[in-house]
Amino acid sequence: MSSTTVFVPRDAAALSLGAEQVAQAIAGEATARRLDTRVVRNGTRGMCWLEPLVEVQTAAGRIAYGPVAAADVPGLFAADFLNGGGHALRVGPVEAVPYFNTQDRLTFARVGVTDPVNIDDYLAHDGYKGLTRALGMSAAAIVQQVTESGLRGRGGAAFPTGLKWQTVLDTPADQKYLACNADEGDSGTFADRMLMEGDPFVLIEGMTIAALAVGATEGYVYLRVEYPHAHRALDEAIATAYERGYLGADIMGSGARFNLHVRLGAGAYICGEETSMLESLEGKRGEVRPRPPLPAVKGLFGMPTVVNNVISLATIPIIIDKGAAFYRDYGVGKSRGTLTVQLGGNIKRGGLVEKAFGVTVRDLLYEFGGGSASGRPIRAVQIGGPLGAYLPESQFDTPLDYEAFAAIDALVGHGGVVAFDETVDMSQMARYAMEFCALESCGKCTPCRIGSTRGVEVIDRILSGTESRLHVELLAELCDTMTYGSLCGLGGLTPYPVLSALKHFPQDFVKV
């Protein structure tokens, strides 16, 4: 009898719910029953409410079971799950789950499907096709494809990726750098983490293509220290890529050189801001640099540097492999391609939804998310991380689209969608936004450093009921100063969550 393959995710979210114990229980039970099984530790399919989600390779395809606890394992064997047998936890084929099969999985095509650190599995699933093509193209032609794809940076600022690359390509220098922003500090976001844990080779491939396109020979991944699982997966994949000639002095026999290093952050939110990240990579305090100069002209160690988010870079291989038009055909308006949405907070079916731009917030919350986890009505959602606006129910029909969001003073950001039910006190969320800004300010400008602390005090005054109206006006003025007087987005965007909470939920600021 040939051995049966069982997939148990190594993704941190799955591990946080007991996947390791499940994997051990399956291996142990198989041994006890003298059954020949092979446990593969895959990434997550992104359906977190079903984690740990176990899949079995059967004659009829991959059959999923979830959420599985270690205690369920003997019962699963008894139900013959190795042949797809019936069981209360049987989900069936993942591809038949509406949450999954209505997505547009481009960047995340392999995540959850393959063994993340097995390069042969990667190659068998279209891996390194993009790089192979790129090696036959001129640098300018690669940049051209990225420009035409319409890809905009997924880290938050939505700057056209091709344009940034063009600047670095056009700036002559003895040494150029590529820095991948894997700081993923935005609360409510985890797409970078899932990608790095579930398909690290696609990031390595994307970075290698980017390096070829701009003439960079050294690359860094700036990874937040809170992600030890992603760190492990990246280290394993990078070591293999060197061994197999996909990194190093002679990439795929082409003579091109690219070295890749992982550097850890140290718990500073501001180090996700690109110039602060560069300072940190240079071994300094993460203080934001004024610009100009742009990092593309004068970046890491004073040299031209491409800084891109994990998702931006991991999307490059499919763009180069399938062509700019293929990618651009997804999306709406000036928001082309897909967004890797992360559904979190008080939501029944949280997880990762990769979907073409244009999907509405309401569809994400209800069609995908299934409403709140608590069963109470969803009252507010924060989109785009701690600097993103709070949206009330009346704005849930807004489509995910950079311009549509800008029009309602909101941010798409890195695509985090955090749901709150009706028990939320929005004055506390506004206060928290100011508190967070005060805690994480790099200290360089007064409106951010002092203004945020003042903001907490003013909100407390409003809530104490003493001269509330006066203090509401003061808060608005303070936000104005922060918006226009801050050097970077931390001070500059904190007014978004604060003012949106105040505007849409004024009743929460009146205490009786």
Add this chain to the structure above:
Amino acid sequence: MDSVDSIGTETIGRIVARLRGLPGALLPVLHAIQAELGFVPPAAVPLIAEGLNLSRADVHGVISFYHYFRDAPPGRHTIRLCRAEACQAMNQRALEAHAKERLGIDFHQTTANGTFSLEPVYCLGNCACSPAMMVDHELYGRVTRDRFDEIVVAWEDR
């Protein structure tokens, strides 16, 4: 903690010698020291400064800038409790109060028996399974008060 013992001095010297050639070596050096000693002893500052050709003020400035680096020894295990929005949407505030009461400490403190340190963290990337926390390098999701107690008991013996 103002002096490093001979083992600490030896460790710091070895780490600095190994990593000093890296571009922007200071953060990797600090990470390596904290990974081995659990913290960056204040007495390490002059050793690092000398080894990397920096001023003591520079080294101190970097250590104090980053929340992750600590200048005093932590407990045997460090619990990092997420305080960010997605977790707040799932009763994080109640969990935080419970955790502090159960451990008998506030954030940035260590239990009297030296077993646990408690640190706040702002998102662990587990926002679809909130509330989340981490003990050393292990992540936990959907942490109810009961589950918190179970986890703490399990780690007390590790």
